[in-house]
Amino acid sequence: MQADPALTVGALAEQVGLSQTPCWRRLKALEREGYIARRAVMLDAHRLGYTVDVFAHVRLARHDEETLNAFEDQVRSHPQVMECFSMTGESDYLMRIVGRSIEEYEQFLKKVLLHLPGVAAVNSSFSLKTVKMTTDLPIDLT
Numbered sequence: 001m002q003a004d005p006a007l008t009v010g011a012l013a014e015q016v017g018l019s020q021t022p023c024w025r026r027l028k029a030l031e032r033e034g035y036i037a038r039r040a041v042m043l044d045a046h047r048l049g050y051t052v053d054v055f056a057h058v059r060l061a062r063h064d065e066e067t068l069n070a071f072e073d074q075v076r077s078h079p080q081v082m083e084c085f086s087m088t089g090e091s092d093y094l095m096r097i098v099g100r101s102i103e104e105y106e107q108f109l110k111k112v113l114l115h116l117p118g119v120a121a122v123n124s125s126f127s128l129k130t131v132k133m134t135t136d137l138p139i140d141l142t
Contacts, residue, residue, distance in 0.1 A: 001027075002136040005039040042135065045098055052099040053127035056113060057091035061120035070117035080108055091123070102126070 001007060013023035030036045045053075060067060075084045075095070083096040099105040105124070113122050 001036070001039075002139070005041070040135065042133075049100045050098040052102055052105055053130065054097045054099065054105050055125045055127065056095045056097055056109075057087075057123040057125075058093040058095060058113070058116075058119060059090070059121045059123075060092045060118040062118045063092070067118035071119070074116050078108075078112060 001012065009024045009027065010020050012027075013020045016023065018026070027036070045051075060071065071093075072084070072086075075081050075093075080097050080099060081095050082098055085094045086092065087094050097105065097108065099108065109122060109124065113119065
């Protein structure tokens with residue numbers, strides 16, 4: 001399912017040696033239990049004009065629960081932020097942000113990132129190229 005989320009239940013059932021109904025029931029159970037979080041299609045960012053990948057290390061001035069929750073809530077509302085991780089070490093958060101240009105990212109930095117709740121500093125790094133990007137977890141089926 002990870003490699004081909006468009007795989008039909010019938011095709012999946014055939015691959016795993018089940019009939020369609022038990023296979024469908026198992027899929028529904030995996031969804032209900034949270035093992036399957038969602039099904040997605042990966043779009044080609046570059047073909048859609050998103051040629052800039054930025055990794056922003058964010059430090060907060062305050063670490064109280066209210067500030068952290070407000071920061072995280074606002075981050076979720078910005079579609080340019082593809083991923084955001086709460087971190088240990090020098091940065092409080094690491095974000096991957098896409099943009100159509102460096103200038104677009106600069107505007108996002110000035111108008112959004114630096115104004116998020118509690119932000120003290122942002123250190124940005126630009127990706128030169130993507131070597132590997134996947135959503136597939138290393139599931140051992142043996």
